[in-house]
Amino acid sequence: MLLTFPLLDATEVQRARALLEAGHWVDGRATAGEQAAQAKQNEQLDATCDSARALQELVTRALERNPRFLAAALPKRIVPPQFNRYRPGADRYGPHVDNAVRLLAGGTARVRTDLSCTVFLAEPAEYDGGELVVLEPGTRREIKLAAGQAVLYPGTSVHEVLPVTRGARLASFLWVESMVRGDEQRRLLLELDDALMALRRDLGDTPPTVALMATYHNLLRMWAET
């Protein structure tokens, strides 16, 4: 399941851009696995600089209060967001798959990367190229969103960032371990949740809508690992 949603408002994007401007950038290959490092040609914000810390908090807080993200991802753990920049010279990330498990800084926990999320921080008019391409069996999706918009897609997908030929593509990327490991189960829960919200809006809390709410929560109880 691939889902796009608004995450940051204009003020938050402006603040993020100022922090990115002030940050310390390093070669992106430092944090990629062996195969991915060969495909990766970009820059990343040094995760230990002050800008990165402030940005991590900005994006994480926005995710934690975003109902669409919470309903779709059912997050158990969120890897602290990282930030990258693609521009001519360090312009692309060829096809790769992300590591299945990330060790958090300091070795405090391991996070299974059920979902990947990219938050676009530059407007599409600011750069040419730089589409995120997500491959799933039988489909190829190209994604390039307005600043502040996010895309959530399965961590299992092979994906790439196409070469940027003009300007700079700025983005945040992060992984989520979900309480519900399977993409299929998460999709069913989201569809049920959406339909249920619409029913409650139209009909109120009638006995059948309450019964369906119980079904939603009981499915979640059956599938969730906390």
Ligand code: NI
């Ligand atoms: Ni990746």
